[in-house]
Amino acid sequence: MSTPNTVKNILSIAGSDPSGGAGIQADLKSIAAAGGYGMAAISALTAQNTRGVSAVHVPPAGFLLAQLRAVSEDIAIDAIKIGMLANAAVIDELGGWLAGIRTAAGSDAPAVVLDPVMVATSGDSLLDAEATNALRRLFAHVDVITPNIPELAVLGRGPVAGNWEQAVAQARSLAAEYQVLVLAKGGHLEGETCRDALISPDGVLFEVASPRLATANTHGTGCSLSSALATFYARGGDWAQALRQAKAWLSEAIARADELAVGGGHGPVNHLAALWDGVRPAPARDPLAHWWEAIAGIRAGIDELAFIRRLKDGSLAPADFEDYLGQDALYLRSYARVMSRASELAPTTEEQRFWAGSAASCLEEEMTLHRGRLADQVPEPSNATTAYLNHLRAGSDDYPVLAAALLPCFWIYQDVGKRLAVANHPAHPYADWLATYSSVQFDDVTARAIELVRGVHARADGSTRAAMWRAFEASSVHELDFFAQTAADAPGAGDGVGSITAGVALPVG
Structure with missing residues (x-):
């Protein structure tokens, strides 16, 4: 031996x-x-x-x-x-x-x-x-x-x-x-x-x-x-x-x-x-950057949707856009209430003000666009809308999990909005909508949301961080489903997509 x-x-x-x-x-x-x-x-x-x-x-x-x-x-x-x-x-x-x-x-x-x-x-x-x-x-x-x-x-x-x-x-x-x-x-x-x-x-x-x-x-x-x-x-x-x-x-x-x-x-x-x-020195890896990388497949799936492609080039049918707006109106009303709940749970004054201000923004600014186009005709919630809101409500007693679950609605909308903004022009049929999500103001709010959740993550223990990631990932999947619910992406619509998960392998969980 x-x-x-x-x-x-x-x-x-x-x-x-x-x-x-x-x-x-x-x-x-x-x-x-x-x-x-x-x-x-x-x-x-x-x-x-x-x-x-x-x-x-x-x-x-x-x-x-x-x-x-x-x-x-x-x-x-x-x-x-x-x-x-x-x-x-x-x-x-x-x-x-x-x-x-x-x-x-x-x-x-x-x-x-x-x-x-x-x-x-x-x-x-x-x-x-x-x-x-x-x-x-x-x-x-x-x-x-x-x-x-x-x-x-x-x-x-x-x-x-x-x-x-x-x-x-x-x-x-x-x-x-x-x-x-x-x-x-x-x-x-x-x-x-x-x-x-x-x-x-x-x-x-x-x-x-x-x-x-x-x-x-x-x-x-x-x-x-x-x-x-x-x-x-x-x-x-x-x-x-x-x-x-x-x-x-x-x-x-x-x-x-x-x-x-x-x-x-x-x-x-x-x-x-x-x-x-x-x-070597141990680099301080940004956990939220890792989260963003981990949902790359989901983000690619959103980009491939017929709804997004047609919204970008202005060829989206008005009826499809109105269907989307109706569900978005329903979503934002409840989303505002969930953000108000986050404000109640938040441990610092800065976080409380952020969530409360974001809730007010949903109701005062973004809903103005819905009312102008929908004339107060709001439909019944779809399965995708209901599932997304139920997911958010499920974490409404756990502040770190709730904060992580709320983040994709900021971050993914901003990400999509930046690419849609490239095609925006005064004659675009949806110019007002595209401008809202590609504005400097929305960029600033999104950056604050990311930084806020990063701080929550830094204070959390290991099991809470894992739960935060699962909530963030699940919300990202719901974002994909939400964008994909119009007739433009229905099976047989002739756009080559045919599925809400086209172009992306959804994570488990």
């Missing part, structure tokens, strides 16, 4: 996460951050992102064995981390290989850490009874098991622990049954402190606690902790010290998770934050 002065070689056996936050990808980052050389044998392929898993492909068990043999026949392995194992055939094949290399290596056998991937975030079981029994057989070939609270309950054949004392008792029972160390993890429990403990059949060997961090970006924490634990143990030979080091590193990675901008769901931890500090 390797000498004490060499970099330790750590093998991860797990599934692949193409979004990079969990599985093999998280393992390799964690191993590197902990000072090891990472290797990987892939047990499953997934189609997933920060919002969830949509598909899983499990290669034949024999192919996993071929990967393991290729690595072990050439490279000294100092520690092994095991993650996702999808079925009994894969687990048993792995068990046979582990038994062989551990027997052959004797006292130099690599340490093995098993992170049992058994229960989804939803609470659904990921392994059938046959695979669960095979996983129990695998315990004979591992040193440490690192289940989360729901997985600990399954392995311990008991209820899900509701407090730390129950979790420790379950972990000790499991350790005694299989003569292994069990890492009890408090991440799923409540409280301001998160506790983790290495537990043997005799009780707690070592416990470490850290403040619970407020962030939604915790995707892959189980994978990351177990990989770091294996790596630090390979480097130092002491499980307690390895846990102390792994927990300290992971706490920092979670604390800095919000520095990343990965996806719109539960994002990853910042595995390599300390490394990046050493090689």
Whole structure:
């Protein structure tokens, strides 16, 4: 095996996460951050992102064995981390290989850490009874098991622990049954402190606690902790010290998770934050610029609508424009009330004045254009109008979420208005309308709205920021639907669009 002065070689056996936050990808980052050389044998392929898993492909068990043999026949392995194992055939094949290399290596056998991937975030079981029994057989070939609270309950054949004392008792029972160390993890429990403990059949060997961090970006924490634990143990030979080091590193990675901008769901931890500090200054990324980039497909879809193209060149039928204005009149009346609600919730006088002034602008200035063209004939709300307003009202008790949900009506209208303004001229049939949304005044109001929401985002914790993004994204989708509801974009209208989502792949959520 390797000498004490060499970099330790750590093998991860797990599934692949193409979004990079969990599985093999998280393992390799964690191993590197902990000072090891990472290797990987892939047990499953997934189609997933920060919002969830949509598909899983499990290669034949024999192919996993071929990967393991290729690595072990050439490279000294100092520690092994095991993650996702999808079925009994894969687990048993792995068990046979582990038994062989551990027997052959004797006292130099690599340490093995098993992170049992058994229960989804939803609470659904990921392994059938046959695979669960095979996983129990695998315990004979591992040193440490690192289940989360729901997985600990399954392995311990008991209820899900509701407090730390129950979790420790379950972990000790499991350790005694299989003569292994069990890492009890408090991440799923409540409280301001998160506790983790290495537990043997005799009780707690070592416990470490850290403040619970407020962030939604915790995707892959189980994978990351177990990989770091294996790596630090390979480097130092002491499980307690390895846990102390792994927990300290992971706490920092979670604390800095919000520095990343990965996806719109539960994002990853910042595995390599300390490394990046050493090689370059960490740029302060504007989160709202990232939001704007993320809805580029939605904005492109709006530009491709027949309604927008015909509005720009003046060929839009007056009836189509009046249909749009009628729905816009309905929308703006309720939009003004929602902005008034934002003014009530806003924590600062500046924000209160902005939302109140914007509400008044809706009713006093923009509605003047509607009344002049519609002669007070306002239709019933369409499905698109109703859906958009229901979305805004749903966040009317949460100020940060509401502020984010209101922003696209400013920002997208200004963006569209600037391009429409290029074609505007005094004889344009909709010149007054185009001028309203391409004016210096509207630019200023939009800039203030963006800056205001940026400030709200800066004050928010990780979970609130994630909720703000989801609200902003959903409003942007509603903007597309709202523009696309006239007859100009109806299926069969002959414009080549034929769908409200033409030219854009809508985000999930």
